[in-house]
Structures are given as structure tokens and as C-alpha cells.
Amino acid sequence: MPKFPTFQSMDDERPPTKDELKEMIAAFGEPLQMLYVRSRYDAFFNERYPAGSSIQNADDTWLFDFDTRMTRAEDEELRALCWPLATNFVIDLLVGVDNLVDKEEGDLDAMVADLLQLAASYEGAMTDAKLAIVQERFERWRGEAGAAVREGYSDHLTRSTQTHFAMANALANAAQLDSLIMMKIRHHLDGLVRAAATAIDNGPAGPKLDLEPIIGWLTVIGIIAGAPGGPAVMSTVGWVGGTIQKILTELPLEDADEPRMDSPDPDVLHDQVLAAFAQVAEVVKADREKLAGELVAAFEECAALVASGDPAESSRVIPNPNGVDGIVL
Amino acid sequence: MTGLEADPDDLIDAGEITLPYAADFYDELANRLGAIGSSAGRGLIPTMSDSPAGNALGEAVMRCHRFLYAVTEETADSHRAVGASVAEAGYAYRESDRESARGLEMAGDDLTGAAARAFDKADAGEYEYDGGYRFGNFDRAEGGSGYEDALSGSPRQPVDRQDYAIEPEPLFERAAPTDRGGDREPLDERGGR
DSSP states (O other): OOSOSSHHHHHHSOOOOHHHHHHHHHTTHHHHHHHHHHHHHHHHHHHHOTTOOOOOBGGGGGTSSSOBSSOHHHHHHHHHHHHHHHHHHHHHHHHHHHHHSOSOHHHHHHHHHHHHHHHHHHHTHHHHTOHHHHHHHHHTOOHHHHHHHHHHTGGGHHHHHHHHHHHHHHHHHHHHHHHHHHHHHHHHHHHHHHHHHHHHHHSTTOOOSOOOOOTTGGGHHHHTTOSTTOOTTSOSSSSOHHHHHHHHHTOOOOGGGOOOOOOSSHHHHHHHHHHHHHHHHHHHHHHHHHHHHHHHHHHHHHHHHHTTOOHHHHTTTSOOTTOOOSOOO | OTTSSSOHHHHHHIIIIIHHHHHHHHHHHHHHHHHHHHHOGGGTSOSSTTOTTOOHHHHHHHHHHHHHHHHHHHHHHHHHHHHHHHHHHHHHHHHHHHHHHHTTSOOHHHHHHHHHHHHHHHHTTOOTTSOSSTTSOGGGOSSSSOHHHHHHSSOOOOSSGGGGTOOOOOOOSOOSSOTTOTTOOOOOTTTTO
């Protein structure tokens, strides 16, 4: 069951920011430490008291949330053993978040807005840069020279402005997608962190974190453009939403792949969480590589025209009656 | 203009005014594109150089961004170069027009003769070839000046130029938009002719 039925609902419900995610994780320290204490206690106790102990240390509820049968000093020693373990666990989570949420969405969004504006300027070149006048003048130019300049240059002015427009839009779309991927990652990490919290709460130490788990968070990665229409921000010119929708709907995780994060044993849980991070990274990496491939393929068409050596071809991208040399992707 | 390959003024205007303007326009776009790239900051290039999820899309954006930048710059250069050579062609056409017009010039004697014939006619009182207003022979103008009304009645204000039988001078065959932008009236760039 996906968390979001449509793209819009995902966009409306913004995921926690990177800092909010880290705050959630920072709260894991105490309960994790307790989880480690419980998991280490038996071994530690058996080592110190192979024959059993008669100590009833009723006072250490302030230190641990259960009574131990060791001395206070030994309690402290056990805690000192577990504290770095819990801290490492938390640090691993924080680093995982830092690694995955490594781009500024705001910067990307600003770039998208700028590129869309720029695309509009490219599109308006025929009127704004008065190229239409040039074209019309050259229409009236009879004779061979006129024919040559039309064939190699002025007949392609409209088409080249359209090509520029499409390229700028493709860049805007790509930046937009990169930003959406960041949002998707944060949604995903939100689910991951909550699942980890739930696992910790379900451990013998009992519920402490009380983060509401998200059902079906793992399918979020596949849902982004599940609904028709897709992201409204995308420009429909250039390298477009069709690709995007296909790509984003193609990536639902199989149930079998769903990382399990339910172990009450902190060591196992640690491995499970790291595996979940690795899986997110892997899915996102494939996602990005595929999108990057599509974007480059769209630009390679233009680059091929430019490199064709025939002015009638290259002028579709760069209007120049002498052809273009040395512009490569 | 009939008989010529192109109106030299069209080409000179396009080459010296319009195309350089277009080139500047594209240069400006290239500047904007460059600024977008350099201010994209951590959107394009994350702080962690080795993110486990990679930055394939961001790198592709940078690569394509660079290509579009080169294309824009090259387009600007191309417009500028075409402008220069088209203006040159315009001057060449103008020069050859003058060359060919030279043969059509009236010789001094011919001119004298033609003028003399016109004066003969004028001496004989034949002004019919004239529309009526230009040489002041208002009394013979038909429906033109209202000279007689002016003599007999109250002063009469002409309501429009047709009262003088003056045809508005036709504008040159020029496209409605102007070379220099904005909504201004076409500049009379050929006033000297």
C-alpha cells in the first residue's frame, strides 16, 4: 500500500527536512543504549558471576530501566561499554542521512525557475531579437547569394530558436527532477527512520521514541508519478515528462526486497538499517543514472546535428551558413 | 527595386543593425546561462564528493549546460559574422547600382533641352501638366485649392490634405516593425535620398 496515491499528494505533504530527520535520529541515543545494555547484560553477568549472584541492586533503576544483580560499579562499566555502541549506531544513521541528502533542493529549485525564464527568452528570439525581420529581408534577396544565405541560414532561424528553447527546458526539467529525487529521498528516509524507531520501541526496552511508523513507505520511491499528469512543474517541451513518468513508475521495490527493520537485537538492527540505507542509495543511483542517460541522449541528437558538417543540418541548432566546428557535447 | 537582386539598404540595415542586435541578445542569454550555472551551487554539486547515490544526473546537467552555453555563444558569433558579411554585400550592391546608374544620367545638353522645352510651354501658358497647386496657378486648378472661395467668402480651412490634392507621400516598402526596437514609428533612415 503506497503512502501516496498521487504525485500531488506527495508534493503536498512535504517530508521532514534534513535537520528534522537528524533530530529524530538524535533521540535514538538513549533507547539504543538501553537496548544494547539489555542485549549485553547476560553475557556480561555470566562472565563476572559464573556461579550466580546474590546481589539485589534495587537502586539502579535510575541507571538502567531494570534491576541488575551486579554492583553499581559493574553497572557503570556495562553502560560504558554500551554507550559507544549506541553512539556509533546514531552516527551511522546521521552519516547515512548526510550522504543521501547531499544536495540543496532550494538551489535546484532556483535553478529550475531561472532556466524556465531563460527558455522563454530563447523562444522569443524571433521577435525579441528581430530575427523575423532578418528572415523577411533575406526572403526578398533574389539571386544565388540570397538562395545560399536562406538555405544555410535564415530558413533555419525559427527551428534553431525552437531547439534552444527545447534544450533550456530539458535542463530545467532535469534540475527539477534532481530536486524531486531529493524530496523522494527525504520521504524515504522519513520512513526508514520511523521504521528503525519502531523496531527500537518494540525491543525489550519498550516504547520510548513513539515515532509513528509509516505503512508502505518503501513504495514511495515508485509512486512519484504514478498518477496521470505527473509533476505539474515540468515543462512539456524538450526532454519531457513521458520519460520521467516511465522512469519513476518503473522503480517500485519488490516486496522481497523490502529491507526488514524489526530485530530487537541492536546489532542485527544496526546491520538492517545500514542495508536499508545502502538500498536507498542503490535505487537512487540507478534512478539518477537512468535519467542522466536520457538527458544526455536528448542532447546528443543536437550534438550530432551540430557535428554533421552540413550547414543545412547544423543550422537547426546553430544557424551559420558556414557550418559549425568544434562544438561537442 | 525591380531588376536588382536585393535592396542594398535592406541588407545594410539587417547587417549593421538587426543582426548585431541579435548577436548581443544571444550573448546576453549566454551570460544568463553562465550565471545560472555558477549560482546553482550545492544543487548541482553536493558537498559530499562521494555520495553513495552518486550525482549522475547533476553531472549530466552540467555537461548539457555547458553544451547549451557553447551553442548560445556560437549562435551569437554566427549572427555577428553573418551581419558583417551581409552588410558588406549590401555595400557592394549599392556600389554596383551606382555604377549601372551612371550610364543613365542625363547629359548636360539633354538636361538643358528638356528644361528649355518646359519653359517654352510655361511661356505659352500651358500649365496643364501640373496638378494645379505647385506653380500657384490656382485659378485653373479644378476642385483643388478653393482659391476662388478664398477670394469671395470667408476664410476656408482645409479639412484634410486632399483639399490640396496632395497625395500623401508613399512610405517605402518597409516592414511594419522597426529595426531599433520598441513601438516607435519607423525611423526615416533614408531621408538623405
